[in-house]
Amino acid sequence: xxxxxxKKGEVIDAAxxxxxxxxxxxxxxxxxxxxxxxxxxxxxxxxxxKESLAESIFAENLDYFAKFLKGYLLHTKxxxxxxxxxxxxxxxxxxxxxxxxxxxxxxxxxxxxxxSRGNMKPMQTLTKILxxxxxxxxxxxxxxxxxxxxxxxxxxxxIFYLKTGRIPVNYDAVTAEVLKxxxxxxEK
Amino acid sequence: xxxxxxKKGEVIDAAxxxxxxxxxxxxxxxxxxxxxxxxxxxxxxxxxxKESLAESIFAENLDYFAKFLKGYLLHTKxxxxxxxxxxxxxxxxxxxxxxxxxxxxxxxxxxxxxxSRGNMKPMQTLTKILxxxxxxxxxxxxxxxxxxxxxxxxxxxxIFYLKTGRIPVNYDAVTAEVLKxxxxxxEK
DNA sequence: CTCGCGTGTAAGTAATCACTCACTTATCAA
DNA sequence: TTGATAAGTGAGTGATTACTTACACGCGAG
Numbered sequence: 105x106x107x108x109x110x111k112k113g114e115v116i117d118a119a120x121x122x123x124x125x126x127x128x129x130x131x132x133x134x135x136x137x138x139x140x141x142x143x144x145x146x147x148x149x150x151x152x153x154k155e156s157l158a159e160s161i162f163a164e165n166l167d168y169f170a171k172f173l174k175g176y177l178l179h180t181k182x183x184x185x186x187x188x189x190x191x192x193x194x195x196x197x198x199x200x201x202x203x204x205x206x207x208x209x210x211x212x213x214x215x216x217x218x219x220s221r222g223n224m225k226p227m228q229t230l231t232k233i234l235x236x237x238x239x240x241x242x243x244x245x246x247x248x249x250x251x252x253x254x255x256x257x258x259x260x261x262x263i264f265y266l267k268t269g270r271i272p273v274n275y276d277a278v279t280a281e282v283l284k285x286x287x288x289x290x291e292k
Numbered sequence: 293x294x295x296x297x298x299k300k301g302e303v304i305d306a307a308x309x310x311x312x313x314x315x316x317x318x319x320x321x322x323x324x325x326x327x328x329x330x331x332x333x334x335x336x337x338x339x340x341x342k343e344s345l346a347e348s349i350f351a352e353n354l355d356y357f358a359k360f361l362k363g364y365l366l367h368t369k370x371x372x373x374x375x376x377x378x379x380x381x382x383x384x385x386x387x388x389x390x391x392x393x394x395x396x397x398x399x400x401x402x403x404x405x406x407x408s409r410g411n412m413k414p415m416q417t418l419t420k421i422l423x424x425x426x427x428x429x430x431x432x433x434x435x436x437x438x439x440x441x442x443x444x445x446x447x448x449x450x451i452f453y454l455k456t457g458r459i460p461v462n463y464d465a466v467t468a469e470v471l472k473x474x475x476x477x478x479e480k
Numbered sequence: 481c482t483c484g485c486g487t488g489t490a491a492g493t494a495a496t497c498a499c500t501c502a503c504t505t506a507t508c509a510a
Numbered sequence: 511t512t513g514a515t516a517a518g519t520g521a522g523t524g525a526t527t528a529c530t531t532a533c534a535c536g537c538g539a540g
Contacts, residue, residue, distance in 0.1 A: 109487080110487065133529080145489055146488055213401075246469060247469070250450065250469060253449050254473055257445035257450060271435060281434060289473050298517065333520070334517075334518055342498065
């Protein structure tokens with residue numbers, strides 16, 4: 105009970121906004137303090153280091169993303185439909201939460217060294233779908249981790265090219281083509 | 293004529309070795325000078341900045357990679373075989389030139405901001421193969437840039453997972469599976 | 481009331497880093 | 511021999527940055 109009497113929330117909000125816009129490395133503790141309207145020292149009352157602050161925020165947002173994806177899987181138990189829903193959710197998230205998506209990807213790929221090894225929830229969700237499909241005989245047999253990596257590669261690279269303007273930016277058309285292609289990759 | 297009387301070569305060699313091992317950002321000009329056995333000032337006799345040094349080295353190595361790939365395409369003009377040779381070459385390069393591969397990818401994806409926009413030669417090579425296949429009616433019709441992005445995603449993400457030990461490290465088996473999958477993606 | 485503790489702050493601090501500059505040395509053409 | 515020029519040097523330099531520290535404040539328990 106009792107509403108927060110600390111500035112921890114302000115620290116997190118400011119840091120997230122800046123991490124999303126400029127990346128973790130390019131965001132200084134000074135930036136964060138300025139934006140939060142506090143002093144730098146305050147950050148260290150609540151987090152032991154800038155990195156642990158970033159880790160904490162990353163974990164929160166990865167969770168948010170994972171839940172978003174799961175929302176897309178509620179209405180079906182058919183592996184094929186689940187795969188399609190998963191991909192559609194991924195694209196949708198990257199479209200309506202552009203900055204958050206970029207932050208998650210950057211943090212996961214390069215900016216954070218610790219954390220998330222083998223922990224990447226969205227990947228686990230995908231692997232589960234693939235395993236289920238294989239068990240039901242809808243998908244062809246292959247290493248599910250490899251299949252997951254390949255599907256993930258198609259999705260992420262396509263989004264990357266969309267974002268950097270290297271392919272025509274039409275989310276619907278592109279999503280449809282990616283959907284079709286991924287089904288070809290895994291079906292029997 | 294005249295063998296080099298400057299230390300430019302030493303600068304490049306030292307920088308490449310360090311960039312490959314630690315990345316561009318983590319390599320300091322001091323590191324480079326130490327390894328090359330020269331003083332920091334010398335670097336600036338030959339390059340206007342650390343970034344321009346990195347760009348120069350990146351361009352050289354991207355070229356090297358592109359030529360390596362082209363070597364795999366010499367013995368066929370069948371789009372399907374060319375695609376397979378391209379992928380096999382990509383995997384082979386990532387295996388026997390691990391550090392160089394990592395350097396190229398990291399530099400391209402995150403470390404260098406300028407350069408290489410729309411310039412990524414290996415991608416252009418892939419796009420050409422896909423366009424040829426479509427013209428000959430071997431591949432299905434679709435935006436070749438999108439198709440290229442998807443195939444590239446499969447390749448790169450798989451290599452990434454191989455390198456980080458998230459899928460069984462058996463280059464031959466994995467390459468074979470990726471080959472098969474990519475063919476499924478694009479064939480009619 | 482008061483003591484202690486959690487919170488906040490301003491002003492550091494030490495380290496790092498890319499880059500510069502005044503000066504020296506080597507090369508070679510005239 | 512000379513003198514112009516390119517190459518090399520290494521001790522700075524200024525800017526930046528994550529993090530620390532000494533102190534102030536206010537609230538709630540006893």
